[in-house]
Amino acid sequence: xxKPFAEKIFSARAGRDVVPGEIITVxxxxxxxxxxxxxxxxTFAKMGAEKVLHPERLVIVLDHCVPAADAKHxxxxxxxxxxxxxxxxxxxxxxxxxICHQVLPEExxxxxxxxxxxxxxxxxxxxxxxxxxxxxxxxEAAAIWATGEIWLMCPESVxxxxxxxxxxxxxxxxxxxxxxxxxxxxxxxxxxxxxxxETMEVMSVAGHMVLANMSVEMGAKNGYVAPNDKTAEWLAxxxxxxxxxxxxxxxxxxxxxxxxxxxxxxxxxxxxxTVDNVAPVEEVVGTAVDQVVLGTCTNGREDDLExxxxxxxxxxxxxxxxxxxFPASREIWREAxxxxxxxxxxxxxxxxxxxxxxxxxxxxxxxxxPGEVCLSTANRNFKGRMGTPxxxxxxxxxxxxxxxxxxxxxxxxxxxx
Amino acid sequence: xxxGKVWKxxxxxxxxxxxxxxxxxxxxxxxxxxxxxxxxxDPDFAANVKPGDVVVVGRNFxxxxxxxxxxxxxxxxxxxxxxxxxxxxIFYRNAINAGLPMVVSKDAPDALVxxxxxxxxxxxxxxxxxxGKVFTFPPLPPExxxxxxxxxxxxxxxxxxxx
Numbered sequence: 001x002x003k004p005f006a007e008k009i010f011s012a013r014a015g016r017d018v019v020p021g022e023i024i025t026v027x028x029x030x031x032x033x034x035x036x037x038x039x040x041x042x043t044f045a046k047m048g049a050e051k052v053l054h055p056e057r058l059v060i061v062l063d064h065c066v067p068a069a070d071a072k073h074x075x076x077x078x079x080x081x082x083x084x085x086x087x088x089x090x091x092x093x094x095x096x097x098x099i100c101h102q103v104l105p106e107e108x109x110x111x112x113x114x115x116x117x118x119x120x121x122x123x124x125x126x127x128x129x130x131x132x133x134x135x136x137x138x139x140e141a142a143a144i145w146a147t148g149e150i151w152l153m154c155p156e157s158v159x160x161x162x163x164x165x166x167x168x169x170x171x172x173x174x175x176x177x178x179x180x181x182x183x184x185x186x187x188x189x190x191x192x193x194x195x196x197x198e199t200m201e202v203m204s205v206a207g208h209m210v211l212a213n214m215s216v217e218m219g220a221k222n223g224y225v226a227p228n229d230k231t232a233e234w235l236a237x238x239x240x241x242x243x244x245x246x247x248x249x250x251x252x253x254x255x256x257x258x259x260x261x262x263x264x265x266x267x268x269x270x271x272x273x274t275v276d277n278v279a280p281v282e283e284v285v286g287t288a289v290d291q292v293v294l295g296t297c298t299n300g301r302e303d304d305l306e307x308x309x310x311x312x313x314x315x316x317x318x319x320x321x322x323x324x325x326f327p328a329s330r331e332i333w334r335e336a337x338x339x340x341x342x343x344x345x346x347x348x349x350x351x352x353x354x355x356x357x358x359x360x361x362x363x364x365x366x367x368x369x370p371g372e373v374c375l376s377t378a379n380r381n382f383k384g385r386m387g388t389p390x391x392x393x394x395x396x397x398x399x400x401x402x403x404x405x406x407x408x409x410x411x412x413x414x415x416x417x
Numbered sequence: 418x419x420x421g422k423v424w425k426x427x428x429x430x431x432x433x434x435x436x437x438x439x440x441x442x443x444x445x446x447x448x449x450x451x452x453x454x455x456x457x458x459d460p461d462f463a464a465n466v467k468p469g470d471v472v473v474v475g476r477n478f479x480x481x482x483x484x485x486x487x488x489x490x491x492x493x494x495x496x497x498x499x500x501x502x503x504x505x506x507i508f509y510r511n512a513i514n515a516g517l518p519m520v521v522s523k524d525a526p527d528a529l530v531x532x533x534x535x536x537x538x539x540x541x542x543x544x545x546x547x548x549g550k551v552f553t554f555p556p557l558p559p560e561x562x563x564x565x566x567x568x569x570x571x572x573x574x575x576x577x578x579x580x
Binding site for chain 1: 428429431433434437438439441442443445457476477480481482483484485488503505506507510511514515558560561569570571573574575577578579
C-alpha cells in the first residue's frame, strides 16, 4: 500500500519509513514570523541564544498591524527591524509588502516539497503549492532559530475528492465553508487533508490557497493540493531556488476519503460566532450589515478583487454600509490598479486600503463597534475577533461580499452575475 | 500532582475568547497576560482562579489562532492542568511549550462540573474526582514529556544549548 503526501514527506525528511503517530525531528526549510517576531526574539534571548543558527531560513513579514496603529505597535515594528539588522536576516519584508501568506508564495519560498513552519495558524496556505506547511507557536519558532530543528508528529491523512463545476457566483470559498460546516471545527483535528479530484484541476492557484488556508479551521495540521497544470503555470511566471515536488502515491491509503460534488453548491456563509456555523446564503439574505471587508490571506487575491469588481461595476455601495478592501500584497494591489478592478470598486464607493491583514484580527483599520454586523471574506468570525465581543461577523465569498455591499444587507451574488 | 477546583466550559473554546487578539502584540507582562485569561468566555475567571485549579472542557479546546498566550495566560493564572476531550493541535503544542500539563479524557469532562475538587496524578495517569471516581489517561509521548518536565520549551532549549 502506498503512502499519502504527509507520510511521503515525513519519510523523506527522516530518511526512513515514518508512519502516522510517530514523532520525528525535522529541519524546516523556512520559518515564518510576522509582527510577533519581537516576542519570539524575547523568547530566543530567554533561551540563552545569541545568534540565529540559520538566518537565511527566516522569513519575516510585517503585516498584522501595518502601518502601525499606535506607538506600541510602532515600537514593536521598530524592535523587529533592529533584530533583523542585528541578525543579518535577509528575507525581511517591511510594512506595505503584503500579507505573509501571499508574500511567501510570491517571493519563491512556498514551493512544492518544501517544509515550512510558521508562527501563524494560517501557515497551512502553502500546501496550495504542494508544500508541507503548518502553524507553530512563538516559543517553537524561537527554538528553531536557536537549534534549526523541532519535533513534528506524522499526521493521519484524509483525502477530499472534489467533482463537478461551480455554478456562476459560487467558488472555492463556498466550497471550503460547506466542507467545514460538514465536518465541523474539529472534524480534521491533527489530520493532513489532501484536496483532490477533477475540480482542483480547473481551479486557480488562488482557489487552491483558499482551501489550504482554511483547512486549519477544521482543525487540520496541513492542507495539500498536489501540484498540477495550474500550479505549474503559476510557478513558471515566478522565480525561486530549486525545489523537488512530493506527491502522494497513486495507491496511497487514507484514514478516510470524502466526496464533494460542487455542481449544485449554493453561495455559503458562516454565521456568528464559529466558522462551522455554516448555512446557504438564502438563509440569511436580508440581514443588515454595517461593514463589508474584502481581502485577507483567504480572499485578497486578484481573482477575488476582480470577481467583486464585476459586481460593483456601475453600482453603488449602499448608504450606511462601509466597504473596506485589503489586497493581499503590493503585487496584487498593482494588478488591481492595472486591471481596472480598483476603479470599479472605488467608483462604487469602496475604500481601497493598503496591503495587510486590516481589521481581520481586530487590531485596527476598521474594527467594529458593539452591536455592529460585518460580512467579511476572512477566515474567522469568533466572538471578539474584530475588536469587540458584541459585534457579529459573517464569513462569505468575495462575490457575496460585493453583492452585500451593494444592498447593505446580506445578498445572494447569483442575481448580479 | 495537581490539586484544585474545576472551572468547566464547553466544546470548541477558541483562542480569541481565551486571550483576545487585540492584546497579542502589546501585552507582555506575565501578570497582565494572566489578567486577560478567558476574558471573553468568562469575565469572572481571571480574578477568581486559584493556583492549581483545573480547566475542564469538551472537544477541540484552543482552536483558532497560533497565539501561545492562550496557553501562557492559563499557566500564568496558576491553572494546574487543562482536561479536555480533545485539544486543537497548535494549542496542544503551545501548552507543552508553556509547561502546562494536559489531560485527554473522553469521560472525565462529562462527569465534572464547576467547583468540583479534583486531583490529578500524572505519574499514575489518574484523575480522581471528589465522589471517588477515577479516570485514567495515557501519558504524553516521552519526547514531549521531556519538554513539560523541563518546565517548558525555553528551559528545555536553554539546557540543550548549555550542553
